[in-house]
Amino acid sequence: MSAFKIEGGHKLGGEITPQGAKNEALQILSAVLLTSEPVTIHNIPNIRDVNKQIELLRDFGVKVEQLEEAGAFRFTASDVDLNFLETETFRTKASSLRGSIMMIGPLLARFGKAQMPQPGGDKIGRRRLDTHFIGLKKLGANFVFNEEKHRYYVDADRLEGQYILLDEASVTGTANLVMAAVLAKGTTTIYNAACEPYLQQLCKMLNRMGANIQGVGSNLLTIEGVEVLGGTTHTMLPDMIEIGSFIGLAAMTKSEITIKNVRVDMLGLIPDTFRKLGIKIEQRGDDLFIPAQEHYEIETFIDGSILTVADAIWPGFTPDLLSILLVVATQAKGTILIHQKMFESRLFFTDKLIDMGAQIILCDPHRATVIGLDRKYPLRGIRMTSPDIRAGVSLLIAALSANGTSVIDNVEQIDRGYQYIDDRLRALGAKIERIE
Template sequence: MSSFQVTGGKKLTGEIVPQGAKNEALQIISAVLLTAEPVTISNIPDIVDVNLQIELLQEMGVKVNRVSRDTCIFQADNVNVDHLGSEDFRQKSGKLRGSVMLAGPLLARFKKAYVPKPGGDKIGRRRLDTHIIGFQKLGANFHFDDAQHFFQLSTTGLKGVDILLDEPSVTGTANILMAAVMAEGKTSIYNAACEPYLQQLCRMLMRMGAKIAGVGSNLLIIEGVESLKGTEHRMLPDMIEVGSFIGLAAMTQSEITIKNAGIEHLGVIPEKFAQLGIKMEFRGDDIFIPYQEKYEIQTFLDGTVLTIYDHPWPGFTPDLISIVLVVATQAVGSVLIHQKMFESRLFFVDKVMEMGAQIILCDPHRATVIGLGRKHPLRGITMSSPDIRAGVAMLIAALSAEGKSTIQNIEQIDRGYQNIDKRLQALGAEIVRVN
């Protein structure tokens, strides 16, 4: 197990480029299974979760030419579908929640799929009902193997149908969409997720020959086609990294430029950090965060305490709730953080409180942060990363704290952030990876 040794209190300066979007990558890379023709994907984040997804494709027979660390040419013209039922596939895919995204393309093209018990972050219950019910409505049968903890899916042929999702699940929408593009007839998906990453997937599929209407809305209409062709696709910058870097700059009183930030795809993210009092300048597609002695949390118009909560797009992404909470600890003023979508994501705040932050954990979903306005700086401690986003929130706290901090279990951070230690070192951060 590796750790970061961090010496905080350093003001950072310079430019940083966000990686390709992790959450987009897991969908886009799965979609290469829909065609036997070459698919070129660029701006791929070089992170554990994405590399594991690529390994899964290779092991089932997909040809992968990694022309650079951020660009791959995939060709799924000789897929061994039987490998999906192997113990090796179950073990490896069970470590990665993104492996569930393979099911939709496999059902569409090969008429069978295997879905392992979800892996990934331990941030609460993340059920697969939306995926499985959607596949059933399209005409798939499933069997759950209690002993091996995985779903076996099969179909004699998917047929278009009207689907009302019980929740606007991003992965559920993407999976059902990929299954529907080659189903017979018309499929409508209502209450669909409409995140930029889902829109990216739709546009890629349309370049491959899929017929999709309603992109960017919560109602997708898909006319099934017999086959899809190859294409080229470039991923968006990772909005979670962009938000993380905005928070990092403010928390450490730094002056940072986030290059090629994909501003038009960030939604309300800049607005939420602005509500914490963080100043930003948009320069083309770059975000400049100037040095600030202090930043003050806004109130609602009637003077009541600000609440920041997560919500499906175009609401605020739950992946930045941990970052916002930590950044608020050194602001002036108070804010109620309400994490609605995952019941275990706030369980790292005890460590931030141990660092000296004033936080009231109301229940598993809500925490009140009383900003100290830097009157009492955070102090370095030893802590362990429970999930990707909490790990980076801890790292931001450590970089702003007095003294040295140790962050253990950084494999969680590596799952979602590419070479984060080296990229922050280039800004002047004092951070050392210890294996």
């Protein structure tokens, strides 16, 4: 297993371009199973989770061609081998990747059956799949969960459009149901649908393939089923979680950094939420410029009470950036309450930050109060382990700002979501090396 050895306390500087969006990639790659025609996708990030999804497609018999342009691939699912679903290889690979769950909708819609082992992913708390399967059952699928094998089975002669009111605005659940409904008979209405930019991207791509989806960008989607979908070309958005991570990195290391080509129109509340911590962010065209700051001060509410930042479904603040925000707050002036509503295990990494000298009160599994040190007491380097993708990058940012040397073990977790992160940080001047 690999680790990062980081010499902290150095200012960084320069330009960095975010990778293609990881969470969008897992949806878009699943959608190539909906057609026998070629689908060309640009700006695919070279990261562990996405590469696993591409490998699964190859195993299904999808023809995968890597084009000359970096991050560009052509996928042709004209000869899909459903027998692969029965293999131990499928069980092993699919269970290690949570994004594999989004293959169920396309397989069911096009071939009439699908199965999936309980998927893996980050250990950040309960991530139930009820929304997916309740919705598929409403479209007419038969559903069985084999507790002994820990495997889900669905099949249907033909899906039929229905009115579906989701019990939660699940992003992956909405994506699965949209991909199933585009080939269903009749009209499907999905209310309380997720409307994240990545879900919007999926819907726009499907429409270019011949689907008929109305209401894209809202929480009410109307889908008129079609008989067949064709090929298309699609370019993925820059990863908004990387963009937020780089904002936090600049603030913590007192660095002047320009984040290039960010698609500002798709960032929602992310820039303004970091501004509430006192971080200066300038928009320059489609770039974000973060000037070097010695100090930044957390705002209070209008009545003077302590600022609370909580995650919420889009267009609220994404839960994937709360851990970054928490780390940045440790060296701000002021106090903030971080409320992680969606996942009950995501704040447990704060014990490492406390060991580094941060002043954090973990109130319960969902809430942490951070008392900013205003750089009077810098964090100190320690040895620690990355528990998941986002916490891992948060600890990496903390280590880059800390006095002394830190070692972060289990960086394979970070590699799951961040492309060549050590090389890209070195280009900004970071003292980081990968060790075994």
